[in-house]
Amino acid sequence: MxxxxxxxxxxxxxxxxxxxxxxxxxxxxxxxxxxxxxxGVNVASKTDRFMTSNAKLWNGRFAMLGLVALAFTEFVKSGALV
Structure with a gap:
């Protein structure tokens, strides 16, 4: 799936x-x-000291993994997580 x-x-x-x-x-x-x-606006031009372009990429990757983990957990559980 x-x-x-x-x-x-x-x-x-x-x-x-x-x-x-x-x-x-x-x-x-x-x-x-x-x-x-x-x-000419890109990720690098919109960074500040806390949210660098690298941090934004990793946050996006973790969010994608979290979404897949949630979908898999709900599939295995056959229902909502909470």
Whole structure:
């Protein structure tokens, strides 16, 4: 189910992409500015002393692993975690 060719990765990534799209549209409507992806803004240019680009990458990786662990635990348990 969670294999590379399984249905879960595509569904999870699709849902995250849908959420990202809606949030981007809402941000544009609220601020009147476009998404700054093509203006030279990258992870390295948005770092401060505590959240470096390397820390952000590791936080994202741990979040992805946590999501997979939660899905696997609920699959094995046949129900919600809590």
């Amino acid at each position: 969670l294999a590379f060719s399984g249905p879960a990765p595509e569904i999870i990534n699709g849902r995250l992409a849908m959420t990202g799209f809606v949030v981007a549209i809402e941000a544009e409507l609220a601020s009147g500015e476009d998404v700054p992806l093509f203006k």
